[in-house]
Amino acid sequence: MSKILQAEDLTKDFSVRDQRGRRRMFRAVDAVNFSIERGNCFGLVGESGSGKTTTGRTVLRLIEPTAGRITFDGVDITKADMAAYRRRMQIIFQNPAGSLDPKYQVGDIVAEGLRANRMCGSRAEYRQRAEELLRQVGLFPEDALRYPGEFSGGQQQRIGIARALAVEPEFIVCDEPVSALDVSFQAQIINLLKRLQQEKGLSYLFISHDMSVVRHMSDRVGIMYRGRLLECGEAEEVIGHPAHPYTRALIDAIPIADPDRSAARTRRPPVYGAEEAVTGCCYASRCPYVTERCRQAQPEAKKIAPDHVCSCHLFE
Amino acid sequence: MGKLLEIKDLSVEFRTDKGIAHAVNDVSLSLEPGENLGIVGESGSGKSTLAHAVMRLLSPSAVITDGQILFDGTDLTALPEDELRALCGRELSMIFQDPMQCLDPSFSVGYQLTECLLAHRICGKAEAKERSAAMLERVGIHEAKEVMRRYPFQLSGGMRQRVMIAMALLTGPKLLIADEPTTALDVTIQDQILQLLKDYAKQEDLSVLFITHSFGVVADICDKVAVLYGGRVAEAGTVRQLFYRPCHPYTAGLLNAVPTMEHDKNVPLQPIEGTPVNVFRLSEGCPFCDRCGKAAEICRKECPELKEVEEGHFAACHFAE
Incomplete structure (x- = not known):
């Protein structure tokens, strides 16, 4: 199998102002390394502010990286002209309503990418192709003439998916595609994304804060915290045998929809720490196993199983 | 034991430019002192409208067309404004999903608490x-003294939610209405807030009306649960009854639709097909019949009444048993 995407030491700094109005640098993504095999799904899990969305946008170069290297299908695209790659790399956004232009008919939204890339010969062909795409995502061909506001959240997300699929991409960044949806729609969209992946051999970077959704979708996963990739590897391995204290805390905190098992689980008292910048491990202020070394030195990524890497001093 | 909160046949409608939205229809629920009741539903199911109706925070376009809300025997819907103000915030409090919108940005945390x-x-x-x-x-x-000097924007999301909970509990209420208080929070913070609410409710004999869309949250902190669909109670009972013996196809569907950490990845999830009922155009039949696999002729014609399938377990389905 070949790698469709590889990120090496990917770093992104944003210039922000602190409370006194002074400029300073904020490192949203900090030396992140991961790769995605063709036809696979890589899940990126983390809490809000952990840098997962910035990572997703940076690999598409919707945000320019500060440092590091992005390789797509064997070609270094860190500095390349992206026009040649936009058709092959697409994105699905979290907020379906906000990512669809309310003044465009659904058919035009879906066909916009086709037109930009001159993928069809005639107007009739564009319309036919848009209708076919709508059918593929479970909508009706007649829906092409309606406007986004006439659809429910789940249907709007289907339109977003049809738009991403239109240009026949190989790689799609799914940025929290189901987080804004109701429970009954979530399962519909997850099934749709999975079916499309199998039918078209797509590769996904699947970003979510919901560990159970990521586990269901992904072949490999990465756990992010404050811009750093703390743990990464094969999905069952990482989730079944979490190594990093943060991953363990994250998995323990997932509510279980079963009263007996929910009551039976044990809880560790939370560690409250000051949220200040430290020179050492970014998780040091909340970690129950913290040592002096964690506060001083940043842990290196260490291989602890064939496809399982963890950045923690406990494993050195 | 007397009931702390009793909602009887409550109906609320919104009169809008687009017509009348029947947000809550004929809902009856009750809550004993010290009990936690979860209200589960998707967007548009009427769960927030129900909570707002209890606190009388409904927007001017909403009208309570029928029913009573009894708090400790007093009908809140008929209470004069000044008596209601003395009660709300003291005997019954509410916390919301987004603490940033509920805390005043221009006053310190300490000022707002006191x-x-x-x-x-x-x-x-x-x-x-x-x-x-x-x-x-x-x-x-x-460092409570330090936090009291700060302003809401200087706190993290989890801290703000804690401040709001502290504010709601300060007056020692008997009932706390929690409208999706953890939905906007990260899972690790959500877990801490839920434990906090659970422990506090137990120690102080506080009742919580917990509004959420997550069954995981319900399983964690509630004793009883009511599932709303299309503004009606689809099913109600103890948490164990609903989780282990769901009698309404919608409850069963919701429980199956959520991916769990044990689900076999190669087996597709079982979604509830179709889209939620439009509360502007409720038909005569069961609100769920268009999405229900068991729907029959009777479901389209007659809206099922809530019936008791076992002690304390109610379902509004023609085929529930």
């Missing part, structure tokens, strides 16, 4: 400060 004690004339200024600091410590905020 304000609710002072407004209800519960104690003097000095004592109010002390009580507020003690309550902040209790909800897990250390």
Whole structure:
């Protein structure tokens, strides 16, 4: 199998102002390394502010990286002209309503990418192709003439998916595609994304804060915290045998929809720490196993199983 | 034991430009002292409208067309404004999904906390400060004195939610209405907030009406649960009854649709097909019949009544047994 995407030491700094109005640098993504095999799904899990969305946008170069290297299908695209790659790399956004232009008919939204890339010969062909795409995502061909506001959240997300699929991409960044949806729609969209992946051999970077959704979708996963990739590897391995204290805390905190098992689980008292910048491990202020070394030195990524890497001093 | 909160045949509709939205229809629920009741539903199911109706926070376009809301025997829907103000914030409090929208950005946390004690004339200024600091410590905020000097924007999302909980609990209410208080929070913080609410409710004999869309949250902190669909109670009972023996196809569907950490990845999830019912155009039949696999002729014609399938377990389905 070949790698469709590889990120090496990917770093992104944003210039922000602190409370006194002074400029300073904020490192949203900090030396992140991961790769995605063709036809696979890589899940990126983390809490809000952990840098997962910035990572997703940076690999598409919707945000320019500060440092590091992005390789797509064997070609270094860190500095390349992206026009040649936009058709092959697409994105699905979290907020379906906000990512669809309310003044465009659904058919035009879906066909916009086709037109930009001159993928069809005639107007009739564009319309036919848009209708076919709508059918593929479970909508009706007649829906092409309606406007986004006439659809429910789940249907709007289907339109977003049809738009991403239109240009026949190989790689799609799914940025929290189901987080804004109701429970009954979530399962519909997850099934749709999975079916499309199998039918078209797509590769996904699947970003979510919901560990159970990521586990269901992904072949490999990465756990992010404050811009750093703390743990990464094969999905069952990482989730079944979490190594990093943060991953363990994250998995323990997932509510279980079963009263007996929910009551039976044990809880560790939370560690409250000051949220200040430290020179050492970014998780040091909340970690129950913290040592002096964690506060001083940043842990290196260490291989602890064939496809399982963890950045923690406990494993050195 | 007397009931703390009893909602009887409540119906609420919104009169809008687009027509009448029947947000809550004929809902009856009750809550004993010290009990936690979860209200589960998707967007548009009427769960927030129900909570707002209890606190009388409905928007002007909403009208309570029928029913009563009895709190400790007093009908809140008929209570004069001044008596309601004396009750709300003191005997019954509410916390919301987004603390940033509920805290005033231009006043310090300390000012806003003491304000609710002072407004209800519960104690003097000095004592109010002390009580507020003690309550902040209790909800897990250390350095309470320091936090009281800060403004809401200087706090993290989890801290803000703790401040709001402290504010709601300061006056020692008997009932807390929690409208999706953890939905906007990260899972690790959500877990801490839920434990906090659960422990506090147990120690102080507080009842919580917990509005959420997550069955995981319900399983964690509730004793009883009601599932709403299209503004109606689809199923209600104890948490164990609903989770282990769901009798309404919608409840069963929701429970199956959520991916769990044990689900076999190669087996597709079982979604509930179709889209939620439009509360502007409710038909005569069961609101769920268009999405239900069991729907028959009777479901389209007649809206099922809630019937008791076992003791304390109710379902509104023609085929429930």
